[in-house]
Amino acid sequence: MQPTTDSPANRSLPVIENVTRRAVVKGAFATLGAAAFVAAASPIRNAAKSTTADEFLQQHYQELSVADKRAVIARLEAETKQKYGADVEIGDDRPIPGTKFVYAINLSVCNGNGKCVEACHKENNHDRSTHQSYIRVIEMPKGTLDMEQGSTTYTGTVPKDDKFYLPVQCQQCDEPPCVDVCPVQATWKEADGIVVVDYNWCIGCRYCEAACPYHARRFNWKQPEIPAEEINPNQSYLSNRIRPAGVVEKCTYCLHRTRRGQLPACLEACPTGARVFGNILDESSNIRWILENKRVYILKEELGTKPAFFYYFD
């Protein structure tokens, strides 16, 4: 590694007198370019204004202390008041020990009326303009379970004689592919089986949306718009609080209700009684009896996702 005769001193910058003018011109254009860049990026400044330092620096939900959580929730409630003009109460509902929630739908009874879709839309404070909901109902021809034959955009009076109806929402899988793929652990499975998202930790890469085989996840393509009087004030941090733009959300089995001993909104809204919800660990529960005695099947069993969501026929 000996320096050659062509020493660094001889090879450095050209003599400065010859280049002063060029250097000034280059510097001027570099400054102009930088200024143009700042101008071009200026819309970001508006977005940055609505993000506080506290929000930016907020830690992952599972890292927050009780005091941290209290502060975060107070901030979120204040923000909802300021942005939406609504007084809401955001809880931090934790799983009930000895509980594993499962859902079942009786496909012989469901008639595709879509009340569950509508109830979900209202209960979970979904964006009004996009008619968002965690539930999609597929109208299927009788005689097949192949979803390719179905339609999610059916119209007209239901039920039709030659059709049956298949509501699909998050299956709260025991082997959730969406949780595995998340690069920042913004989504995880809780002790009662519910897969949740920390909306303040999600980076919005949407890998989970690609990974989910049940189209259970939704992305907030914009800040949700809801009139103040329509906002459901009974909220929970991991559930139906109004989500920020640019993050992924999903069905939580209405944990802000079910962890408080109530039933999911979609079940309460169902006029046919097709929906059954409960704790599978409770041997005397209705859901347990159905799973033990009915002809039950799960969606896309071959993928090995082990759903906690069952379909059955009478």
Next chain:
Amino acid sequence: MRDLSTNEIDIRSHLTSYPRFLGRSLWLATEGSLGFYAWMTMLTALFLVGTNAWAHQVAGGMISTNMTDQVSWGLYIANFTFMVGLAAGGVMMVIPAYLYHDRKMHDVVIIGELLAVAAIVMCLMFVVADLGRPDRFWHLIPGIGKFNFPLSMLTWDVIVLNGYLLINLHICGYLLYTRFLGRTPNPIWYLPFVMLSIGWAISIHTVTAFLYCGLGGRPFWNSALLAPRFLASAFVSGPAFIIVTLLLMRRLTHVTGLDSPIATLTKIIRVTILINLLMVASELFTEFYTGGSHASAAKYLFFGIHGKTALVPWTWTAIVLNVAATGLFLWKGVLRENRRLLLAIACAMAFTGTWIEKGMGLIIPGFIPSTLHEIVEYVPSQLEWKVTIGIWAAGLMVFTIAIKAALPTLNDGRFQSMDQVA
């Protein structure tokens, strides 16, 4: 080996000479003809348009893209996937230069490494453009955020892409710096990294394929052939881009000795383009002969389903370009001195064909039909095109500047002295 005191002096001299090296590189990179300034001005303007579009996307939400919950990745991730291939493709210069001791290739191998740097920069920009919350990017930094390694393939991709960027920055930076100092590069400081970069190049595209093919709910991607296909097409698009670069350098610079690398790269494409076509044919046979709902994405891609045909023109354009490019490459006339334009056209066709096939042609059918078999189509919005063009302009700017800074090392034969050590 020199004693310690000399080393100390050496380190102190680096503290002054390295900034001088950076200054000189910046100076060289901004010197050029009127055409060069026009080219850079155009790229700057396009980059600014893209910056502005992205700023609007961040401020107003991604509703201004045409992506939906059904088709949740679009033009950005399509380009990202293709650019990973371009970055890996540069290795097709490194392998002949270092494993087969091709002298002429060795003289210009740095072009492949600089292409890798520019392409990875573009990859990272495309990923950031696709994030709903770019402000939370720090959640992805190991140690500070929560890095879901090794479970999430995306964290593997973060590691291999940034690692590949650093390896190539080190190799290029070291070679250019020693050249600036007028010294002979010490093989200990770069040869191990060159060897590492060969394996690493394979890994970036394999891991990127694993992002998709590991998803059981997406039958179109869930194929073991995906990673090999990615590599085969990367070794078409990478060399094709480099050949065009070399052809342009032949016209615009005084660098000599480019004909032999061009011939070598053309011969490489002759093989890889056939392998790529074979793999596409193999996938198509499996899809269409088997049939059933497993094939519906392929049906949508090639023929459309239920009158929804947004991707069909893209696909057939890619097929025509790829097949025609294959024909041109296999014809021996394409290598003749007086048919340089034809070679450039063949490269452009192969490049564009691969861009469609591995971009829109791969990402979008993964989502159509959706997992609930809904057919929701996707056509990129104007904003998405602006951001995409802006990122391409930024990448070409990085590449142009890097080549400019490296030109003095290519003009004389000093690099050839490295052949003895390699």
